[in-house]
Amino acid sequence: MVATFVGVSAAAIWTGEIFQTIYYSVLALAVGAGLLILYRLSPFHPLYNFPGPILLRVSEIPMLYYALKGTRHVAVKRLHDQYGRVVRTGPNTLSFLSLPAITRIYGSSNALDKTTAYDVHSMNEEGLFFIKDKATHARRRRIWNRAFSEEALSQYHGPLVTEIQNLIRTLLQRTRDHGDVDLVRIFPQYTYDTTNTLFFSGNVWHPSLLDTDDREQIVDEASTFFKTSECLGHIEPLFHIVNLIPNLTNFLRLEVISREAASRRLKNGPSFKDGMSYWLEGDGVNMPLEDLGIEAESVLIGASDTVAAASTFLMCFLMAHEKWLVLLRDELDEAFEDAVIHRLNSLDKLVVLNAVIQETLRLGTPMPGFPRVVPDEGIVLDGKYVPSGSVVNVPIWAHHVDEEIFTDATTFDPGRWIEDGKFVAKTAILSFGAGPFNCVGSKLAYLQLRTLTAMLLLNLEFIPTADFDAVKFRDGVRNTRATSFIEPLKVRVVPRKPVAVAI
Numbered sequence: 001m002v003a004t005f006v007g008v009s010a011a012a013i014w015t016g017e018i019f020q021t022i023y024y025s026v027l028a029l030a031v032g033a034g035l036l037i038l039y040r041l042s043p044f045h046p047l048y049n050f051p052g053p054i055l056l057r058v059s060e061i062p063m064l065y066y067a068l069k070g071t072r073h074v075a076v077k078r079l080h081d082q083y084g085r086v087v088r089t090g091p092n093t094l095s096f097l098s099l100p101a102i103t104r105i106y107g108s109s110n111a112l113d114k115t116t117a118y119d120v121h122s123m124n125e126e127g128l129f130f131i132k133d134k135a136t137h138a139r140r141r142r143i144w145n146r147a148f149s150e151e152a153l154s155q156y157h158g159p160l161v162t163e164i165q166n167l168i169r170t171l172l173q174r175t176r177d178h179g180d181v182d183l184v185r186i187f188p189q190y191t192y193d194t195t196n197t198l199f200f201s202g203n204v205w206h207p208s209l210l211d212t213d214d215r216e217q218i219v220d221e222a223s224t225f226f227k228t229s230e231c232l233g234h235i236e237p238l239f240h241i242v243n244l245i246p247n248l249t250n251f252l253r254l255e256v257i258s259r260e261a262a263s264r265r266l267k268n269g270p271s272f273k274d275g276m277s278y279w280l281e282g283d284g285v286n287m288p289l290e291d292l293g294i295e296a297e298s299v300l301i302g303a304s305d306t307v308a309a310a311s312t313f314l315m316c317f318l319m320a321h322e323k324w325l326v327l328l329r330d331e332l333d334e335a336f337e338d339a340v341i342h343r344l345n346s347l348d349k350l351v352v353l354n355a356v357i358q359e360t361l362r363l364g365t366p367m368p369g370f371p372r373v374v375p376d377e378g379i380v381l382d383g384k385y386v387p388s389g390s391v392v393n394v395p396i397w398a399h400h401v402d403e404e405i406f407t408d409a410t411t412f413d414p415g416r417w418i419e420d421g422k423f424v425a426k427t428a429i430l431s432f433g434a435g436p437f438n439c440v441g442s443k444l445a446y447l448q449l450r451t452l453t454a455m456l457l458l459n460l461e462f463i464p465t466a467d468f469d470a471v472k473f474r475d476g477v478r479n480t481r482a483t484s485f486i487e488p489l490k491v492r493v494v495p496r497k498p499v500a501v502a503i
């Protein structure tokens with residue numbers, strides 16, 4: 001009897017202690033969170049004087065919501081419309097919409113460092129996109145630059161044209177099989193194939209994604225990676241916790257694919273002087289072999305979705321603005337009336353082509369911006385002191401549709417880039433970033449966009465399906481590091497007179 005009494009009593013005491021522990025822990029957390037919120041709103045917070053909505057001043061969660069939805073670029077633009085040129089977009093984050101801020105944050109020789117948002121990867125080696133230290137980055141960048149020299153770009157001409165010819169064949173085949181073809185689906189297949197060919201001599205996957213309609217769902221794997229790292233980049237310590245839990249790291253499969261890409265290409269060798277050949281040659285300093293996997297990831301991330309999204313926007317704009325489609329096609333028909341593109345470099349001179357591409361990049365870069373961290377001594381931005389450790393950012397999309405910089409800013413008007421019959425890129429756009437961390441592959445991106453647009457429009461006619469609605473399509477644009485489209489962009493493709501390319 002006594003034993004039972006004592007046993008029950010001990011259990012009760014134990015249960016009571018657990019309850020008390022939980023109670024006091026929750027209470028302590030609630031008090032801690034309350035104090036943190038009060039501090040973030042108080043004049044003691046170093047960013048107190050910067051305007052912004054209360055919810056964003058106290059927590060990262062509202063911006064995380066927009067990041068998850070893929071509409072952060074729109075949310076930040078609205079905040080600038082409401083609060084002005086500088087907005088507090090998070091407890092510790094400021095967004096600056098101004099030209100001097102672009103120069104100070106990204107462009108100058110003392111450009112600011114990348115934040116820990118770039119640490120969202122599980123590889124221990126060093127890859128260009130992820131390197132934060134400026135001196136280490138500059139050394140690695142010299143090696144990468146060689147893969148985009150004039151000599152290197154000319155090596156890519158032939159393989160690039162072959163990829164586009166395969167795209168043209170597949171567009172016609174899918175139209176024959178299904179009555180129409182979705183450009184949102186087919187363009188990433190083509191760009192991932194092109195990266196595979198130009199950088200790894202086609203060793204990453206075979207047959208091509210176009211030939212299998214991406215049976216292995218490589219494009220989806222990459223897009224899951226982008227979405228997850230965009231969200232975890234907001235609360236980067238969470239990534240390191242997630243990374244410890246095996247089944248939660250499936251989104252990192254792109255890293256496995258990247259390692260395999262590098263090792264297969266190393267084992268099989270190149271079929272022409274591909275991008276990896278330039279990495280292996282080095283530039284005074286050698287690329288460490290163990291870094292090839294993460295560098296492969298840098299190029300797979302950097303080169304494929306970006307070019308696919310720009311190509312999709314370009315076709316959508318042309319179908320929605322027939323005047324520019326006709327002007328561009330006339331320019332191409334006249335330039336290549338003998339049905340041969342003699343040199344790809346001749347495309348650099350075409351005024352309407354280049355204006356259409358520049359305008360596409362202006363309106364077709366729905367990026368919220370790239371975060372940088374303020375150094376120990378703090379900095380002055382737009383006449384305001386910004387304390388050490390703050391995260392600052394220029395919103396690319398909001399900059400591109402800023403009425404103070406571009407008249408009639410939301411209208412697709414390639415004419416804004418043409419002066420006295422010449423293409424003039426007179427106003428800077430941020431599609432490729434700026435400064436030491438800007439896009440290393442921009443020259444290749446322009447080469448790809450010029451060649452693709454010219455070859456598609458010369459060889460094919462694109463007829464949008466009856467349900468084509470440019471406004472609905474634009475409303476379905478999302479950006480989670482990479483750009484994605486909720487709506488399909490369906491077209492029927494009809495052959496025109498075939499045009500050859502002489503390399």
Ligand code: HEM
Pocket residue numbers: 128129130141298299302303304306307310365370430431432433434436437438439440441442444445
């Ligand atoms: C339309 C196409 C493209 C767009 C809009 C684009 C955009 C950008 C932007 C904005 C950045 C800076 C990102 C940051 O600061 O965090 C960047 C970096 C980068 N891009 Fe591109 N890119 C394009 C095509 C390419 C291509 C074709 C390649 C390679 C073949 C490439 C490889 C890279 C790499 C490796 C970086 C990191 C550079 C560094 O940290 O030094 N991109 N890109």
